[in-house]
Amino acid sequence: MSLPMAPRGLALRIVAGATFLLAANGCVDQKDAANLSKLSDEARVSLPRVSNDVAGTCARQNTLFENTPQAERPAAEQAQDCKPYQEIADHLAKDENVLADYFDALGKLASNQPLSYDTTIEENVTATKLNSALSANTASAGNDAQRILKSLADAATKGYREKQLGQLIQQDDPAIQSLTQGLKRVITVDYALLLSNEEVSLDTFYKGPMAGAQPTERLTLILVQRQYAHDKAALEFRKEDIAAYSKVMDDIASLHAKLKQDAAKKISVVEIDKQLGPIIRSIINALSDIQSRSNKS
Amino acid sequence: MKTPTPVTPAATTLSNDQMQALAQSFHDIAVEIGQVRLNAITAGSKLTDPAIVQLQGYVYSLMNIAAGFAMQDANIALANADQAVNQISVATKAADHALDKLQKIDKAVNIASSAIILAMAITTKDPGQIESAARSVAKAAGLDV
Numbered sequence: 001m002s003l004p005m006a007p008r009g010l011a012l013r014i015v016a017g018a019t020f021l022l023a024a025n026g027c028v029d030q031k032d033a034a035n036l037s038k039l040s041d042e043a044r045v046s047l048p049r050v051s052n053d054v055a056g057t058c059a060r061q062n063t064l065f066e067n068t069p070q071a072e073r074p075a076a077e078q079a080q081d082c083k084p085y086q087e088i089a090d091h092l093a094k095d096e097n098v099l100a101d102y103f104d105a106l107g108k109l110a111s112n113q114p115l116s117y118d119t120t121i122e123e124n125v126t127a128t129k130l131n132s133a134l135s136a137n138t139a140s141a142g143n144d145a146q147r148i149l150k151s152l153a154d155a156a157t158k159g160y161r162e163k164q165l166g167q168l169i170q171q172d173d174p175a176i177q178s179l180t181q182g183l184k185r186v187i188t189v190d191y192a193l194l195l196s197n198e199e200v201s202l203d204t205f206y207k208g209p210m211a212g213a214q215p216t217e218r219l220t221l222i223l224v225q226r227q228y229a230h231d232k233a234a235l236e237f238r239k240e241d242i243a244a245y246s247k248v249m250d251d252i253a254s255l256h257a258k259l260k261q262d263a264a265k266k267i268s269v270v271e272i273d274k275q276l277g278p279i280i281r282s283i284i285n286a287l288s289d290i291q292s293r294s295n296k297s
Numbered sequence: 298m299k300t301p302t303p304v305t306p307a308a309t310t311l312s313n314d315q316m317q318a319l320a321q322s323f324h325d326i327a328v329e330i331g332q333v334r335l336n337a338i339t340a341g342s343k344l345t346d347p348a349i350v351q352l353q354g355y356v357y358s359l360m361n362i363a364a365g366f367a368m369q370d371a372n373i374a375l376a377n378a379d380q381a382v383n384q385i386s387v388a389t390k391a392a393d394h395a396l397d398k399l400q401k402i403d404k405a406v407n408i409a410s411s412a413i414i415l416a417m418a419i420t421t422k423d424p425g426q427i428e429s430a431a432r433s434v435a436k437a438a439g440l441d442v
Contacts, residue, residue, distance in 0.1 A: 054368070065357070072344045074354035080361060088368055137313055138368070185313070190367045193320055197327070197360040204331050204356060211339045 035273055035280040036107035039287075043248075044100040046287035049294040050245045051092035051183075053238060054191050057198045058082035064205040072208075085194075088138055095183060098145040099252070102172065105152050106259075109165040110273070137190055141182030147175040166263030169256070176256045184249035192242055195235065202231055237293045244286045251283045308374035308422070315382050316373065319419070320366035322389035326412050327359035329396035333405040348402045355409035362416040376424050384427065388415060388434035395438035407437040 062079040151172050160168060206228040213221045255276060262272045311319070334352040342349050375381045392408045399405055411434045418430035 058364075068353075069344075072350060072353060073357070074350055077354045077357050080364075085368065189317055190320075193317075193324055193367045194364055196324060197364055200324075200328055200331050200356065200360060204334070204353065207335055208338050208344055211335060212344055 034107070035277055035284075036103050036110060039280050039284055040100045040102075040104035040107060042284050042287040042291075043103065043252075044097060046290040046294075047096040047099070047183075047245070047248070048089075048093040049290055050187060050238075050241045051096060051191070052089050053241075054092065054194065055082055055086040055089040057191075057194045057238075058085040061198050061201045064201045068205060091138060091142060092183065092186060095141045095145040095179065098148050099176075099179060099183075101152060102148050102176070105155065106165065106169070109155075109160060109168065112161055137182060137186045141179055141186060144175045144179035144182060148172055148179065151175070166266065169259050169263045173256055173260045177253050180249040180253040180256075184246050187245045187249075188242055192239075195238055195242070199235055202228070202235065206231075237296065241290050241293060244290050248283055248286050248290075251279060251286070255279050255283065308376050309378035310374045311378055311382065315378070316366055318382070319385065320363045322386065322393070323359050323366065323412065323416060324363035325393050326389060326396065326409065327356050327363065329393055329399075330359065330405055330409050331356045333396060333399050333402065336400065337402055342402075348406065351406055352402065352409065355406070355413065358413050359409065359416075362413070373419070373422065375419075375422055375427070381424060381427050384431040385415065385419065387440075388431040388438070391435045391438035391440040404437070408434065411437040 058080055059082055062082065065073070065077075065079050151168065155164065155168055158164075206224065210221060210224060210228070213224075258276060258279070259272065262275070267275075330352055334349055334356065337346075337349060337352075338344065344350075389412065392412055396405060396408060411430070415427070415430040415434050418426040421427075
């Protein structure tokens with residue numbers, strides 16, 4: 001039995017009509033928002049490589065401590081407990097993930113794709129609950145991330161589309177500004193101090209024995225000097241990551257402020273993408289540099 | 298007639314900047330102690346000499362204190378917080394200054410141990426203990442208190 005078919009001309013007219021309606025509605029092609037989605041993808045991979053090192057530096061300092069002969073350190077002295085630092089690193093990674101989720105959501109809305117309220121958002125809302133032992137900087141970033149997540153969850157529940165993109169940008173700008181500055185501060189101030197501690201540990205570990213080396217240990221000394229130089233170079237990469245992270249956070253804050261201005265002027269997404277493309281690509285490059293350095297060290 | 302109850306000033310939570318300044322002060326003292334230790338080794342002390350080992354322990358302790366202030370110990374509240382932070386700052390700066398180019402290990406040991414006691418006093422949040430410990434650091438650093 002054959003089913004009745006609509007005439008071929010009618011089908012073409014339906015497709016053409018739908019295309020016209022979508023175009024008239026200001027709907028943009030997915031590739032127009034590709035920069036925002038790419039930014040989200042890169043941020044998701046690169047930012048935690050820096051913040052995870054809050055725990056990484058603790059582990060490396062413990063290795064140096066454990067490799068120091070017992071006779072050269074007080075018997076009562078113990079290796080650091082890195083668990084709290086791991087918790088902080090996990091917390092920061094979640095906050096960074098929220099930032100990535102947010103730009104992913106902007107990309108989806110800009111290309112008129114629906115936001116889905118899925119279990120990931122719900123899990124993230126639960127996961128960002130604050131730990132009272134965190135420093136004020138980390139806790140403040142967590143509060144901002146929580147606000148953004150709730151706003152994303154609301155947007156998904158209410159079925160936001162491109163038309164509500166401007167609304168989302170306007171309402172979330174204070175939290176985005178605060179989150180980016182909060183994360184920047186944790187990394188450039190708190191983590192920088194931990195890394196500076198690691199530098200003291202590194203210098204203490206190598207320089208003492210090197211200064212006390214006997215003339216007969218010449219070749220051993222050369223090998224140790226090379227290892228010291230290698231470890232110092234890795235530390236320098238991490239310091240460069242701090243500078244890159246700081247720039248990324250400043251640029252994301254500035255990008256969002258411009259998005260907010262453009263949203264108020266009701267500029268089209270295509271135009272916004274065109275205007276802000278260079279800033280977004282500059283952020284993506286800084287994020288890629290973090291990845292390259294972390295692959296080297 | 299009733300004796301008036303002394304008014305205890307309300308405790309104020311230290312700001313981010315104050316916590317950071319505390320962390321940096323203890324870190325800086327750790328760096329200076331590390332340098333005194335290294336100078337002594339370069340001058341001929343052995344890595345296993347008791348004073349050198351003791352200084353090594355102080356370097357670890359001071360760095361752990363600094364890291365704790367920077368990352369973990371949120372919401373430290375002190376009565377007369379500004380005054381307390383000022384006392385700590387004067388003491389730790391004096392210690393840092395005294396340790397710069399210091400050759401005497403004994404004096405470095407005194408300064409480091411008093412700085413660690415000061416950090417412990419800060420965690421007790423007792424203004425009296427903090428003031429007394431800050432004075433000890435300043436005295437060890439050679440400041441008239």
